[in-house]
Amino acid sequence: MDLFWSSLGPMLLGAVKGTIPLALASFAIGLVLALLVAMLRISRSRIANGVGRFYVSVIRGTPLLVQLFVIFYGLPAVGVKLDPWPSAIIAFSINVGGYAAEVIRAAILSVPQGQWEAGHMIGMSRGQTLLRIILPQAARVSVPPLSNTFISLVKDTSLASLILVTEMFRVAQQVAAFSQEFMLLYLEAALIYWVICLVLSTAQTQLEKRLDRYVAH
């Protein structure tokens, strides 16, 4: 049990300095990407639509670990050499972008057509209507599935240990290798992930309540 407590500090530090910022940065960038891709997917242009569809298809159709390895171990072959951190953030962002794009697209499409028409009627352009009228309503619908994406991402950051990012799981691996207490340390890592995700679930519930205020049930 001494090992549990003595390793807890370094592992929490790994979470605070690795796992959490990695997840937050990737999710933020990924959401921006996702919004752009969702725009492509709902655009009337066939080419734009095709580009968006291709991106989503490639990202969802290949393993995240492979994407991570292509960027970190593969790209140097074509002269692009990235450090572990930027590689991880790029890979996770692109991945989140692919999954969240479909969530956002579906959320936008779930807003009744009459809302677009009312936006146009009061004189708004397509972009203005999207920003002021459609997205605020789509946000409400997309919180549960986007929370799923975020929670998955938090756990997926453990894959970054394989490209040498010092996040929480890499700390666990190092301590385990040194002490040979694999069961204890990996369960400890699992526990920390679980606690982080519990906090996130609670935050999701609060956010849903907030966004639900203005809608009849």
Next chain:
Amino acid sequence: MSPTEPVLQVRGLSKSFGANTVLRGIDLDVPRGKVVALIGPSGSGKTTILRSLNGLETPDAGSVTVGARGTSADGAAGAAGGPGSEGGTGVEPVLPALTLDFGAKVTPREVAALRDRSAMVFQHYNLFPHLTVLQNVIEGPVRVQKRPRAEAVAEAEKLLDRVGLLEKKDAHPFELSGGQQQRVGIVRALALKPQLLLFDEPTSALDPELVDDVLEVIKELAEEGWTMVIVTHELAFARQTADEVVFMAGGVVVERGPASQVLRNPQEERTQAFVRRLLHEI
């Protein structure tokens, strides 16, 4: 300017959705301050006309002119379609007349310009659920027309007070009854200071006991001198409110004339059948 000068002039409007032709060369004139009711069976093209006037549909051919020729900034509030009491400051800048010829290619900018001249009240209200009543009303004036917020709020409150909903200004649409929502829909349209008001079956989605409140508001607007086109199934309302009734079927105008004539003494067989059916329903 002549009081009979048309605020709306529609010529040869045609529209097909795929193989389905919904409008076959419609002509329509609405003089300033007059109310035209479009009646007819479902699928006759009434709503498509309205939506074309507000740029929500793009017709295949024909032209639409909104606003009187020669209208300019000195046109006074009357030219804004409504009575002078709306403006507060008296004289409102009025957009000049605009003609769109749908036979040629029409740009989104032109459609937007056409839209700026009219405002629409939807069958299903289409209020913005995430905004309060007041925010719904001022969104257009403040965000699109860039009018000072304080001024827009003051006008919105005045309009809400008129329809008896001032105390609901901070409520969200879901807290209102259908009739209240539709009255907010009307206020949202009025706040845009359009030259032309379009009503798309404004009471069709309402519970019967809520219909009268909404019709009462529209009647008052007619009396105040707003220029309006109303698609409706409420024949009694049309008879009392409309200056002209246009009966459509199958994408053409079957019969038109003064409300009393078309509704009491229709000449065409199809009009007779339609009016009889609707009146017997009631």
